[in-house]
Amino acid sequence: MTVIFSKKCEYGLQAVLYLAAQISREVIPAEVIANKLSIPKEFVSKILQSLTENGIVISQKGKSGGFAIAKDPKKIKLIDIVAAIDGLSMFNNCVMGFPNCNPENPCPLHDKWGELRSKAYSMLTDENLDNFREKTLRKISNL
């Protein structure tokens, strides 16, 4: 049922978006995040743990611990999260699975797909997480 990203990546995007939309930078426990987003708590916890290694989120252990965004949301883009979780191979491979996707050896969809994937790439790089605050809150609020 996933569209183009793995579930791990989808949840990661949602969770980071949620953290970046907070006004305060106080840490939020995985359980709260999971409840707000209606996604599995243990799973999102693991995903956020892995994202601490990429410097996207920070964690605080112990009582009243949790996760928070690691730096100014203006400095984070969606592509950073995708790169950290799913990697960027989808932006290099043939949409029909043929090997060796490049302009010298195009499949019938190569040109059209090339345009689309570069627009998809732009979609993930043009704006930073700060630009998404309002829309994120609105989406999550009536979830």
Next chain:
Amino acid sequence: MTVIFSKKCEYGLQAVLYLAAQISREVIPAEVIANKLSIPKEFVSKILQSLTENGIVISQKGKSGGFAIAKDPKKIKLIDIVAAIDGLSMFNNCVMGFPNCNPENPCPLHDKWGELRSKAYSMLTDENLDNFREKTLRKISNL
């Protein structure tokens, strides 16, 4: 490693494209198709079997049997194969996995993604398999 379609769907697209590119309508055994495309023989065989049920390919059993395109390639579009194998849910769901993807309840990427997915849909519907013959043969020849 898959981009947007499952492996099953990727192989299905490749195989049908290959069959549609043939000049003659004589059946070709799964093994030959698999060798040409360098994909697993048993797997592509299963996939083509399932596509016979959708009227996209026909099969002939017994000695010198195999698979062939079922109707005029002008009448088949890539979307038909995608619909038969992966279904069309990717054209209705949120790119970030949020529930309830619609204009009244958009996530931060909804508008941009909406445009992209409708272009992706066009990519699969605008042209028919006859339009792809040459390019398919060229791609497969230097595989």
Next chain:
DNA sequence: TATAAATCAGACCAAAACATCCGGTATATG
């Protein structure tokens, strides 16, 4: 008519994706 070569159905196996659990450790707070 015998045989070889193919699809077909369904069981089976393997790997990856998705998800949970547990025991350890850190730490805020009383």
Next chain:
DNA sequence: CATATACCGGATGTTTTGGTCTGATTTATA
């Protein structure tokens, strides 16, 4: 200092996807 609560690492379990195998049946052709 004790305790409750949270991350963390790693093992484990479950489900889906990817892929193979076997035996039955079909059928062109020698």
